[in-house]
Amino acid sequence: MTISHRVGPLFTDLYEITMGAGYFARRMMSTATFSLFIRGNSLQRKYYVAAGLEDALQEMEISRFSTEDIAYLKASGIFGDDFLDYLKSFRFTGNVIALPEGTIFFPGEPILEITAPLIEAQIFETYLLNSIGFQTLIASKAARCIYSAQGRPLIDFSMRRTQGHDAALKVARSTYITGFAATSNVLGGQVYGIPISGTMAHSFVQAFGSDYEAFKAFAEIFPHNSVFLIDTYDTLEGARQAVRVAKEMKVKGCVPLGVRLDSGDMVHFSRQVRKILDDAGLEDMKIYASSGFDEFKIADTVTKGANIDAFGVGTNLGVSADAPFVDIIYKMVRYQGRDVRKFSPGKITLAGEKQVYRVMDESGVYQQDYIGLRNETVQGSVPMMESVMQDGKIVRPLPSLQAIRDRFNDCFSGLPEKYKALDAAESYPVKLTPGLEMLQK
Amino acid sequence: MTISHRVGPLFTDLYEITMGAGYFARRMMSTATFSLFIRGNSLQRKYYVAAGLEDALQEMEISRFSTEDIAYLKASGIFGDDFLDYLKSFRFTGNVIALPEGTIFFPGEPILEITAPLIEAQIFETYLLNSIGFQTLIASKAARCIYSAQGRPLIDFSMRRTQGHDAALKVARSTYITGFAATSNVLGGQVYGIPISGTMAHSFVQAFGSDYEAFKAFAEIFPHNSVFLIDTYDTLEGARQAVRVAKEMKVKGCVPLGVRLDSGDMVHFSRQVRKILDDAGLEDMKIYASSGFDEFKIADTVTKGANIDAFGVGTNLGVSADAPFVDIIYKMVRYQGRDVRKFSPGKITLAGEKQVYRVMDESGVYQQDYIGLRNETVQGSVPMMESVMQDGKIVRPLPSLQAIRDRFNDCFSGLPEKYKALDAAESYPVKLTPGLEMLQK
Numbered sequence: 001m002t003i004s005h006r007v008g009p010l011f012t013d014l015y016e017i018t019m020g021a022g023y024f025a026r027r028m029m030s031t032a033t034f035s036l037f038i039r040g041n042s043l044q045r046k047y048y049v050a051a052g053l054e055d056a057l058q059e060m061e062i063s064r065f066s067t068e069d070i071a072y073l074k075a076s077g078i079f080g081d082d083f084l085d086y087l088k089s090f091r092f093t094g095n096v097i098a099l100p101e102g103t104i105f106f107p108g109e110p111i112l113e114i115t116a117p118l119i120e121a122q123i124f125e126t127y128l129l130n131s132i133g134f135q136t137l138i139a140s141k142a143a144r145c146i147y148s149a150q151g152r153p154l155i156d157f158s159m160r161r162t163q164g165h166d167a168a169l170k171v172a173r174s175t176y177i178t179g180f181a182a183t184s185n186v187l188g189g190q191v192y193g194i195p196i197s198g199t200m201a202h203s204f205v206q207a208f209g210s211d212y213e214a215f216k217a218f219a220e221i222f223p224h225n226s227v228f229l230i231d232t233y234d235t236l237e238g239a240r241q242a243v244r245v246a247k248e249m250k251v252k253g254c255v256p257l258g259v260r261l262d263s264g265d266m267v268h269f270s271r272q273v274r275k276i277l278d279d280a281g282l283e284d285m286k287i288y289a290s291s292g293f294d295e296f297k298i299a300d301t302v303t304k305g306a307n308i309d310a311f312g313v314g315t316n317l318g319v320s321a322d323a324p325f326v327d328i329i330y331k332m333v334r335y336q337g338r339d340v341r342k343f344s345p346g347k348i349t350l351a352g353e354k355q356v357y358r359v360m361d362e363s364g365v366y367q368q369d370y371i372g373l374r375n376e377t378v379q380g381s382v383p384m385m386e387s388v389m390q391d392g393k394i395v396r397p398l399p400s401l402q403a404i405r406d407r408f409n410d411c412f413s414g415l416p417e418k419y420k421a422l423d424a425a426e427s428y429p430v431k432l433t434p435g436l437e438m439l440q441k
Numbered sequence: 442m443t444i445s446h447r448v449g450p451l452f453t454d455l456y457e458i459t460m461g462a463g464y465f466a467r468r469m470m471s472t473a474t475f476s477l478f479i480r481g482n483s484l485q486r487k488y489y490v491a492a493g494l495e496d497a498l499q500e501m502e503i504s505r506f507s508t509e510d511i512a513y514l515k516a517s518g519i520f521g522d523d524f525l526d527y528l529k530s531f532r533f534t535g536n537v538i539a540l541p542e543g544t545i546f547f548p549g550e551p552i553l554e555i556t557a558p559l560i561e562a563q564i565f566e567t568y569l570l571n572s573i574g575f576q577t578l579i580a581s582k583a584a585r586c587i588y589s590a591q592g593r594p595l596i597d598f599s600m601r602r603t604q605g606h607d608a609a610l611k612v613a614r615s616t617y618i619t620g621f622a623a624t625s626n627v628l629g630g631q632v633y634g635i636p637i638s639g640t641m642a643h644s645f646v647q648a649f650g651s652d653y654e655a656f657k658a659f660a661e662i663f664p665h666n667s668v669f670l671i672d673t674y675d676t677l678e679g680a681r682q683a684v685r686v687a688k689e690m691k692v693k694g695c696v697p698l699g700v701r702l703d704s705g706d707m708v709h710f711s712r713q714v715r716k717i718l719d720d721a722g723l724e725d726m727k728i729y730a731s732s733g734f735d736e737f738k739i740a741d742t743v744t745k746g747a748n749i750d751a752f753g754v755g756t757n758l759g760v761s762a763d764a765p766f767v768d769i770i771y772k773m774v775r776y777q778g779r780d781v782r783k784f785s786p787g788k789i790t791l792a793g794e795k796q797v798y799r800v801m802d803e804s805g806v807y808q809q810d811y812i813g814l815r816n817e818t819v820q821g822s823v824p825m826m827e828s829v830m831q832d833g834k835i836v837r838p839l840p841s842l843q844a845i846r847d848r849f850n851d852c853f854s855g856l857p858e859k860y861k862a863l864d865a866a867e868s869y870p871v872k873l874t875p876g877l878e879m880l881q882k
Contacts, residue, residue, distance in 0.1 A: 007606045013598070013625040014639030018663065022641070025662045028648060072631045078666060118648060125642075129601035130609060137604075157454070160570035161766045163578075164607035165448045168571060184454040190513045198455030200463070201566075203773040206781045207469060207559060221466045222459065225519060315766050324765040325602045325756050332644040340647045 009063045009090070010072070012126040017073070020119040021083045031094075032118040033334040033353050035110045036128055038136075042107065044323040046425040047415060049143050049408060050099040050111055051174045052135030053388065054398050056128055060092045061394055063124075092120050096389035097374075099356065100399065102177055102407035103384060104143075104415055106430050109356045109371055110385065111136070111328075118335065125330045133328035134167065138174035141295070141320040143412065145313055146179045147420050148299035153181040153310040155197050157290055158318025159188070171318045177404050178412075181310070192401060199225070199260070205232040211241035219249050219256060226256035227288055230273070231263045239273040243280040258286030258309065266291070267306040274307035286310060294321065295422055339439055350432075352439045357381035366414045372433030450504045450531070451513070453567040458514070461560040462524045472535075473559040474775040474794050476551045477569055479577075483548065485764040487866040488856060490584050490849060491540040491552055492615045493576030494829065495839050497569055501533045502835055504565075533561050537830035538815075540797065541840065543618055543848035544825060545584075545856055547871050550797045550812055551826065552577070552769075559776065566771045574769035575608065579615035582736070582761040584853065586754055587620045588861050589740035594751040596638050597624040598731055599759025612759045618845050619853075622751070633842060640666065640701070646673040652682035660690050660697060667697040668729055671714070672704050680714040684721040699727030699750065707732070708747040715748035727751060735762065736863055780880055791873075793880045798822035807855045813874030 023029070038048060065073075065087045073079050073087070094116020099105055111132060114121045145154055156175045159168035165187075172188030182197035183189060189196035200218055208214035215228045228245070230238025242259045249256060259277070261269050270287050277285050289301070290312030298311055315321065331349040332340055339351035350371070357370040357378035370378050387395055399407070418426045432440075464470070479489060506514075506528045514520050514528070535557020540546055552573060555562045586595055597616045600609035606628075613629030623638035624630060630637035641659055649655035656669045669686070671679025683700045690697060700718070702710050711728050718726050730742070731753030739752055756762065772790040773781055780792035791812070798811040798819035811819050828836055840848070859867045873881075 007628065010628040010631055011600075011606055011609070012627055013600060014627050014630075014637045015625065015642055015645075016639075017627065018639060018659075018666075019641055019645045022645060022659055022662050023648070026658055032644075032648070034644070069631070073627075076630075076637065078663070122642075122644065126601045127606075130603060130606060133602060134604050159452075159454060160567045161574060161769070162571060163575050163604035163760065163765070164611050165452055165568075165571060166605035166607035168452070170605050184456065186453055186455050186458065186514075187448060187451040189455075189517075190451055190510070196455045196517065198457075199459055201456055201460060201563075203473075203475070203563065204456075204460045204463060206773050207464070207473070207776055217467055218459075218463055221463050222519070225459075319604065319760070319765040321765050324604070324760040324762050328602070332647050335648055 006059060006062065007127065008069065009065055009123055010069050012123055016122050016125055018078065019122055021079055023119045024083045024086055029117045029119065030336040031115060032121050032332055033113055033115045034121045034125070034330050035333045035349070035354060036112040036132065036328065036330045037110050038107050039327045039329055040107060041427060042323060042327070045140055045326075046419055046427055047104050047106055047140070048136055048326070049139035049178060050103045050105055050136055051101050051139035051177055052132035052170070053098050053101045053112070055131045055135070056112070057096065057389055057394050057398070059127055059131070060096075060124055060389065061392065063092065065090055090120075090123075091392060092116065092124065093392040094120055094389070095387070095391070097385045098388050099385055100404075100407060102404040102411065104408070104411040105356065105384070106369060106428050108430060109369065110354045113333075113353060113385070115353070129328055129330055133326050135170050135174045136328070137320050137323075137326045138171050138317070139177050141317055142175040142178040142180060143408070144295035144422060145298060145317060148295045148302065148422060149311060150302060152302075152308065155310065155312045156180050156183040156185065156317070157312040157314040159185040161315040162318040167318070173401070175317065176401060178408050179405060184312070194401070199227040200229050202229060202232045202262075205229060211238045212244060215242055215245040216248070219245050219254070223249065223252070223254040227258050227260050228256060229260045229262060231261055235261065235264055235269050236272055236276065239276045243276060243282060246282050246285060247280065255282070255284055258288055260288040260290060260312075262291050266301045266308065267304045270301075270307040271305070288312060290314060292316065299422060341440070350436065350440060352436060354436065356384040357433070358384050360414060364414050365416060366428070368429040368431065370431050370433045371436060373435045373439070376433055376435050378433060447500055447503065448568065449510065450506050450564055451510050453564055457563050457566055459519065460563055462520055464560045465524045465527055470558045470560065471777040472556060473562050473773055474554055474556045475562045475566070475771050476774045476790075476795060477553040477573060477769065477771045478551050479548050480768045480770055481548060482868060483764060483768070486581055486767075487860055487868055488545050488547055488581070489577055489767070490580035490619060491544045491546055491577055492542050492580035492618055493573035493611070494539050494542045494553070496572045496576070497553070498537065498830055498835050498839070500568055500572070501537075501565055501830065502833065504533065506531055531561075531564075532833060533557065533565065534833040535561055535830070536828070536832070538826045539829050540826055541845075541848060543845040543852065545849070545852040546797065546825070547810060547869050549871060550810065551795045554774075554794060554826070556794070570769055570771055574767050576611050576615045577769070578761050578764075578767045579612050579758070580618050582758055582764075583616040583619040583621060584849070585736035585863060586739060586758060587853075589736045589743065589863060590752060591743060593743075593749065594622040595620075596751065596753045597621050597626065597758070598753040598755040600626040600629070602756040603759040608759070614842070616758065617842060619849050620846060625753070635842070640668040641670050643670060643673045643703075646670060652679045653685060656683055656686040657689070660686050660695070664690065664693070664695040668699050668701050669697060670701045670703060672702055676702065676705055676710050677713055677717065680717040684717060684723060687723050687726060688721065696723070696725055699729055701729040701731060701753070703732050707742045707749065708745045711742075711748040712746070729753060731755060733757065740863060782881070791877065791881060793877060795877065797825040798874070799825050801855060805851075805855050806857060807869070809870040809872065811872050811874045812877060814876045814880070817874055817876050819874060
């Protein structure tokens with residue numbers, strides 16, 4: 001495990017540091033509050049799943065400018081020595097409230113708010129947008145896949161096509177949060193303790209020169225963990241060779257887990273292959289499928305009656321291909337005791353320190369949300385954001401991945417079907433409280 | 442700089458290691474050749490820019506399973522001790538030929554071919570696909586931005602929305618390769634030695650409470666490096682306040698670099714702002730623009746007569762939003778002296794060890810390419826792939842970023858206009874040599 005999760009404070013846009021130098025020169029060290037939220041109404045996403053908070057809090061807690069970092073900034077010629085001296089002892093000392101990871105939320109709602117000396121709140125802007133934005137993007141896409149698979153296990157196969165290696169790790173984690181069963185990403189398994197999954201590629205079959213020889217060799221080496229990839233030459237013939245090997249194994253008391261389809265018409269082949277397996281008395285062998293799956297293709301194959309037991313979900317999930325970014329922003333909402341906003345065309349933000357209030361019925365079904373002031377009382381609602389950092393320290397142990405999965409699961413059962421549809425889902429009602437609205441006048 | 446560039450051999454799909462265990466058990470250590478290429482014809486991309494080779498070669502040269510890695514694999518319960526012992530001394534010992542970074546290439550052409558003992562060639566599949574795929578994706582998108590900017594400087598502003606932190610770094614490098622002037626990414630500047638750029642965000646103006654106070658403070662602190670963001674409250678009024686501060690600075694002998702527009706109608710505002718600056722005798726101040734730019738929006742604003750001197754290019758570039766992945770694959774083409782291929786529906790690959798031959802006219806203009814056998818002679822052509830690794834060692838010092846920029850620039854001038862159009866570009870002619878075609882029978 002040679003990868004570092006931490007990037008340090010130079011993982012930032014230069015303007016965060018030049019602004020910091022400006023604030024330092026003017027001694028503008030007063031407290032500011034910034035709000036992180038997803039803007040607007042996306043056609044593709046009606047709800048989001050909060051993810052990435054753990055990374056953000058850990059980064060903020062330990063982030064320091066190293067001697068090397070200071071030397072680099074000095075060599076840039078942009079900054080004076082006074083400011084560089086200040087950066088040597090820079091650390092985050094502020095407070096953070098946030099939606100816990102796994103929480104479902106909606107456009108416009110704050111995911112996180114930071115209250116800290118202006119310069120500290122500013123320096124981490126870029127990291128927060130990047131890390132929470134991307135992990136939320138992927139968790140939200142993954143939730144849609146979980147929805148369309150209707151209980152069939154999903155496996156993250158995306159790492160070869162994610163946008164870099166950090167993305168591959170974050171996809172493994174973000175998909176697991178929403179209920180994925182496993183990942184093919186070995187490093188992801190090591191780093192996060194997620195179950196790993198994978199058996200063979202086409203090259204394995206090619207190296208042996210025939211389905212039969214390849215399957216037989218694999219089954220002998222992994223008698224309890226064999227999934228045969230059957231489409232290297234001819235899918236149905238591959239299925240028959242899988243049967244041949246499975247029968248030889250059965251004699252020895254082992255049954256392969258199943259076969260994998262990776263090309264062609266998934267409905268047609270899965271049904272044909274199921275019949276071949278069943279006719280051979282191999283009802284326990286599963287059919288795994290990969291090849292361009294996302295929530296739409298999963299829903300389509302399930303609806304058309306494909307006989308697929310589990311899906312490997314790759315590229316389209318790993319880059320969120322239909323919507324490869326979220327319009328996430330981080331805006332100053334309060335400074336020096338004043339609530340502030342900006343008025344750039346099309347980019348108006350809501351002033352004030354906020355909280356998200358969720359109204360549910362007695363069985364926990366979501367009715368509507370309010371964005372309100374931090375300490376308002378909204379009748380019959382639950383406040384969703386929690387205090388997670390005080391004076392630069394994480395306030396309580398971070399939840400386990402299992403606890404985050406459980407939270408997502410609870411949230412997802414609370415969200416009515418009409419907001420979950422893949423296409424043309426309704427927009428969940430989110431209103432401002434009178435108190436917050438008043439503040440915008 | 443706490444980020445690690447190296448990920449180690451566990452950055453791989455589990456099946457690469459289970460296959461490896463299979464080969465090890467059967468003592469299948471013969472040499473294989475794998476070919477890395479982009480499949481099919483994308484509607485959005487008619488040409489690609491090779492990028493990511495440096496990372497790949499460095500990773501392959503030093504990659505070793507650590508004690509911790511072996512312990513993790515052992516704990517998975519999947520692997521036997523013999524194989525784990527073998528992994529302890531695993532290293533890459535093979536040969537690599539590749540298109541140098543910055544080279545323009547076309548769908549179907551090999552970017553890289555690896556010849557190595559089967560298991561070694563297999564283990565790095567996932568890393569190669571991920572790293573070269575993503576960097577090539579971004580360099581190819583960046584080349585399109587360079588094309589539409591017609592010589593105006595471009596700055597990478599994407600890091601807040603890239604898919605993770607590794608992506609942000611790779612975007613800084615991949616865009617610089619194609620001729621971007623700078624990046625906002627400070628860590629990218631530190632790691633790669635790329636010029637960094639950035640001045641202020643809206644929050645800076647908000648913290649001061651007025652354009653004038655914010656611009657004045659900034660100008661006093663950075664008299665030679667000021668770009669005023671003028672759209673926090675009202676763009677034209679912001680421009681007038683920029684003029685006011687610029688005149689005050691001029692008296693002291695400093696002129697701000699310019700102003701930045703970040704919202705609204707870029708054609709309209711850039712022309713109005715230009716007039717305000719010119720009327721004040723500030724012809725030297727530049728107009729920078731950001732806000733959703735990509736090759737299409739750059740071309741559109743340039744065509745419509747916007748008065749923009751330089752563009753900050755962000756999200757759409759950083760995730761290659763119109764085409765967020767390349768269909769890059771890595772296929773076995775030769776094993777144990779046999780040329781091999783697979784026949785999965787829609788996924789046929791070309792057998793044999795290859796070379797790309799480019800035919801140019803006497804002034805260096807590209808005429809057509811051939812994909813041929815490794816040691817063929819193709820009349821009047823230049824072989825494009827070079828030997829870059831022998832016996833697991835990088836054969837010569839890797840080119841500097843400047844040398845890669847120069848190579849890209851040469852290639853790009855060689856590519857005729859009709860293949861560069863943003864929409865409906867022609868497909869560049871790529872044929873197979875008779876020798877390679879014969880091999881496929």
